[in-house]
Amino acid sequence: MANVVIIGAGIVGCALAARLAENGVKVTLIDQAEVVAGASGANLSLVLWSDAEPGVSLTMTRRAWDELPAEVADLEARTGLDLEFRRIHTLSLVLEGMDPRAALAGGAHLTEAGFQTELIDPAAVHALEPAVDLGGVQAAVYQEQAAINPFYFTLAWADRARVAGASIVTGRRVTGFRMDGERIVGLETAGSGEPVGGDLYVLAAGAWTRALALTAGIDLPEYHIIGEACVTEALPPLLHGLVGEAGDNRVPFELELAARGGDGSDLRLAEFAAIQTMSGNLVVGQVSHGGPGSGPDGRQGNRPAVRPGALRDLATGLVQRLPAARSASVIRAWAKPVPFTPDHQPIIGRVASRPNLFIASGLKSALIITPLLSKLIVEAVIDGDLGSLRPFSPGRFPQGGFEELRPGG
Numbered sequence: 001m002a003n004v005v006i007i008g009a010g011i012v013g014c015a016l017a018a019r020l021a022e023n024g025v026k027v028t029l030i031d032q033a034e035v036v037a038g039a040s041g042a043n044l045s046l047v048l049w050s051d052a053e054p055g056v057s058l059t060m061t062r063r064a065w066d067e068l069p070a071e072v073a074d075l076e077a078r079t080g081l082d083l084e085f086r087r088i089h090t091l092s093l094v095l096e097g098m099d100p101r102a103a104l105a106g107g108a109h110l111t112e113a114g115f116q117t118e119l120i121d122p123a124a125v126h127a128l129e130p131a132v133d134l135g136g137v138q139a140a141v142y143q144e145q146a147a148i149n150p151f152y153f154t155l156a157w158a159d160r161a162r163v164a165g166a167s168i169v170t171g172r173r174v175t176g177f178r179m180d181g182e183r184i185v186g187l188e189t190a191g192s193g194e195p196v197g198g199d200l201y202v203l204a205a206g207a208w209t210r211a212l213a214l215t216a217g218i219d220l221p222e223y224h225i226i227g228e229a230c231v232t233e234a235l236p237p238l239l240h241g242l243v244g245e246a247g248d249n250r251v252p253f254e255l256e257l258a259a260r261g262g263d264g265s266d267l268r269l270a271e272f273a274a275i276q277t278m279s280g281n282l283v284v285g286q287v288s289h290g291g292p293g294s295g296p297d298g299r300q301g302n303r304p305a306v307r308p309g310a311l312r313d314l315a316t317g318l319v320q321r322l323p324a325a326r327s328a329s330v331i332r333a334w335a336k337p338v339p340f341t342p343d344h345q346p347i348i349g350r351v352a353s354r355p356n357l358f359i360a361s362g363l364k365s366a367l368i369i370t371p372l373l374s375k376l377i378v379e380a381v382i383d384g385d386l387g388s389l390r391p392f393s394p395g396r397f398p399q400g401g402f403e404e405l406r407p408g409g
């Protein structure tokens, strides 16, 4: 593979650009905004294994987790950046009326994969997080998870890509593909600049992937939610790890959204979670909804806005659970789309009817898996075989769930 164009400079696109360029491939990475402008710069910084789906995702997550410290050390050594990688516990609080077993979401399959999960009593919750006031509740605790600075993590991959010779083009929005029969022969972009073209096109545009694939006549069953979060000014140490609420409402929420073809600005899911950065800022998330325009045509605004009510919900949640943060100022709030697929697995691989289009998207959480996933994708691109990524192939979706549109349709 001589010449690869990657669309989307989030963590996935940047890691792919670095690894491909290091393998001697000529790489152009293009983004409508700048590096780390999408969900990769809008998340809660969590390197979580507790989210992994049973099966191949979990096996891969286990491997990714085991390899991560060495990957981070390597990235830090190459770039000179401190990625603020640290082990933390995460607590899922069992609030009144919740089934404590539900808090240990997927506990059995995680334990089988060698991860430690346990339910702890209110005294133990208090010992772990003394500043959290919940009037005595149990919690599921995951002792050994991690956090990382998501900006530095993504920027480090971009830096590594540049050093390896990749060209990074920012501020250039891809509006479509130029086709010759089934093959893509170039990109249509907004604004001026040199034409961008290559032998292979990798769509790593996160939640925007579906809209872009549509312009190549491909309808991927990939939807998105818009997650809203905020960050406070720096405060003295209050939290040691992540404090969140237990609950299993996300899957039904996403399934409802998918059943509606992605259209659900009236659907809302509040999942409280708070973590303190190494600089002392509290990052608080997240209220999610189906975005306006997240409907069947897959299009959406490039900059979804934070709804006024979301900020109030986030602040109320924070003050209820962490009274010491009562007078903290919120310095920034944001809303960014996160993709998901009906089976909660990413979409990785070539599209049969578009031989030089490769999809690398659909990651609802990416920080833990990207170093490994990018390695496997690069092997797949170079060898022309998906190997262990085959379960994530776009071809897995049944007729009707993944349609090729008529050319120009």
Ligand SMILES: Cc1cc2nc3c(=O)[nH]c(=O)nc-3n(C[C@H](O)[C@H](O)[C@H](O)COP(=O)(O)OP(=O)(O)OC[C@H]3O[C@@H](n4cnc5c(N)ncnc54)[C@H](O)[C@@H]3O)c2cc1C
Pocket (backbone or CB within 6 Å): 007, 008, 009, 010, 011, 012, 013, 030, 031, 032, 033, 034, 035, 036, 037, 038, 039, 040, 041, 042, 043, 044, 045, 046, 047, 048, 172, 173, 174, 175, 204, 205, 206, 207, 208, 212, 226, 227, 228, 229, 285, 286, 335, 336, 337, 338, 361, 362, 363, 364, 365, 366, 367, 368
């Ligand atoms: C509030 C919130 C909390 C989260 N918490 C976590 C967490 O704690 N841990 C975790 O692992 N994950 C978390 N996630 C999810 C995680 O951020 C995403 O899974 C991850 O960032 C996806 O990376 P990506 O590279 O696929 O996409 P993105 O980072 O979204 O990158 C896509 C890029 O494509 C570019 N693009 C889009 N359209 C075009 C176009 N037409 N032309 C050119 N460029 C284009 C965009 O500008 C963007 O830079 C969270 C997300 C949110 C919003």
